[in-house]
Amino acid sequence: MKRIMMLAALAMVFQIGAQSNTELIKHFEAYNKQMRAQGDVQGMINAMTHLNILVPSEARKDTLAYIYMSEGQYMQALNTIGIDPKVDDSDIALEVKAMSLKAVKQPERALVHFNEMFKRNPSPALAYELAELNLQLQKLDEALTHINYGLANATPEMKHAYYEQQQPYQVELKSAFMYLKALQLFQKDRKNNIDAAVDILDDTLKASPNFNLVNLTKNEILRQKQMMQAQEAQPKQ
Structure with a gap:
């Protein structure tokens, strides 16, 4: 008899726990719905x-x-x-x-x-992410593969945002790939590919005149070119 009473008591505890759990689930589901309605992310x-x-x-x-x-x-x-x-x-x-x-x-x-x-x-937007990451990791051939995919598949309505200025701005995604192509070319040979990289940057600016990052990059590449030329012009000891 005592054993039966203990089993009955345990069954009641589990039942109460199940009911309590169900009520909690309902509460948080309703709470979540209300937070969504209020736009309360936290x-x-x-x-x-x-x-x-x-x-x-x-x-x-x-x-x-x-x-x-x-x-x-x-x-x-x-x-x-x-x-x-x-x-x-x-x-x-x-x-x-x-x-x-x-x-x-x-x-x-x-x-x-x-x-x-x-x-x-696969998409041009993802290809851009992959090209950018591969450039960071100096995986230049892999970067070029994704750059070429992007140049072939990006359409005029596709945009990419940049944030180096206080006011963010957008350019055509194809222009963004042209910028990455110039970087890839420059990184492949920082001495002999300078002029070719600058030519691509100039073409990019023609397509997207508001592309501020291209101007910054072009000026830095030309600065490095001047430094190399100055070093080469120095008389050898």
């Missing part, structure tokens, strides 16, 4: 974190990480879903890992995820 993060503890879900975890990334909280995004590539990574998870790793200055690791994104859904 509230959405709190609600989804609680829901993910109560009812773990890869899709919800990916969405939570995406919200962190969108708010510029890159380490929180990576802590939520990790940094390692997984065969079953969703498209959202791939984007979060790629963009967040790039933002925290981990280009080699970011490149892995960008490559996978490009395999799944």
Whole structure:
């Protein structure tokens, strides 16, 4: 009899716990819905974190990480879903890992995820990211492959934003690829490819006169050319 009473008491505890858990899930689902309606991002993060503890879900975890990334909280995004590539990574998870790793200055690791994104859904925008990362890592042949893809597939309505000025600005994505092509050429041979790189930069400015970064880069390349010429002109000891 005593044993039966103990089992009955345990069953009641589990039932109360299940009811309590269900009520909590309903509460945080309603809370999340209200936070979305109010545009309260931190509230959405709190609600989804609680829901993910109560009812773990890869899709919800990916969405939570995406919200962190969108708010510029890159380490929180990576802590939520990790940094390692997984065969079953969703498209959202791939984007979060790629963009967040790039933002925290981990280009080699970011490149892995960008490559996978490009395999799944190739696009000029992704080709630009890959070209830029490969240039950073001095993988010049790989960079050129993506630059050529971008030049062949970018359309006039596609744009790329730059932020080196106080006021951000956009240029045609094709102009952005032309800029990267000049950089790739210059990095391949910093002594003999200067004039060819400057010619590409001049063509880029004709296509996009507001491309301030091209002017800055061109001036720096010409400055380096002057320095080399001055060194070569010095009499040998």
